[in-house]
Amino acid sequence: MPPTLAFIHDTPAVRAVLRVGALSDVADEARRLGRRALLIADEAMKPRADEIAADLGDRLAGRIDEVIMHVPVEQARAAVAYARETGADMIVAIGGGSATGLAKAIAKELHLPIVAVPTTYAGSEMTPIWGLTEGDRKTTGRDLHVLPRTVVYDPVLTVGLPVSTSAASAMNAIAHCVEGMYSSAASPVTSLLAEEGVRALAAALPRVVADPTDLAARSEAQYGAWLAGWVLGTTGMGVHHKICHVLGGTYDLPHAPVHSAVIAYATAYNADYAPAAMARLAGALGAATAAQGIWDLARQIGAPTSLAAVGFRESDAEEAARLVTASAFANPRPVDPDSVRDLLIAACRGDRPPERVLPPQISDPSH
């Protein structure tokens, strides 16, 4: 018998523009939201930000050209003060999740609308989630004021994203789809988005790696990242994101590579507790199992499949597992320090996940 449907679905009010050459739309998109723009750009995007600044003309209120990963509170405070000084009534942010993150830190305090111009596949542009780091403590929260109002995707901007960063960032996006698919907050619509996001990313990335200038592949990857960010912002994440949050914050490991190294093992960990979600993910990957499909894709595109390779020591697995399980969070399979430690050790070793992990459960909340 098919299950009786029950869900809550919230559609984010985000306008999205995706086209080759969309960089030249940014100033017009900014005009829809305000009169004076604060322009934030990460270092790699400075020349592109110069083009936006020229298009904005006297509607440019100020610029921030330095962005630090994980948004340190000191930088966030200085940026809020600077935004106030300039009298900006909106923000344009161009760059990866870190640039979007700094814009969100300002929007959280000043409630300024954001035009996000993402240049990686992190997906932050589609979420109301902010993150701030103080010392080795990373805090995140949800606030609709930080959800960008407009997102401009221009595949041309991603052509210079190194192949290794592209691959890891795409695995980060796939991780959003995987955890959104088995989230208890999933709806039939978010599951469609997640499935299509995985399909698009898995189809695009091998082509991106073969030819980073292939704009058709780059646009399909951005389309997948858009869907993945949408899933991240409208469902709930589980053990995988909790692990990556702890590893990034406490052990200062790079965001996207850590996601890439953990996701196959987190998927295997949950496999028998969300079989319907896993079957759809496996189908989207064209693989026998979701975990193996993810691992095979990562290997094919040269993304990390081992935590040891991204700088995590197996000897820290016990401590990290304690930190991960220190507070409760939703996940299909129950978590405890021992099982998370074993997951981390498997991720350190980086072997292909086995076909089966545990006997199947009776109830399956996933769609």
Ligand code: NAD
């Ligand atoms: P990032 O923004 O730190 O960028 C990684 C590197 O790539 C940087 O050196 C950057 O300069 C460079 N880069 C970016 N785009 C480039 C391009 N097109 N060409 C060449 N170089 C380019 O990394 P990220 O993975 O995009 O984002 C990670 C951050 O975003 C983390 O702090 C993470 O917590 C946050 N994040 C937040 C959310 C959310 O919903 N709040 C979602 C995903 C990620």
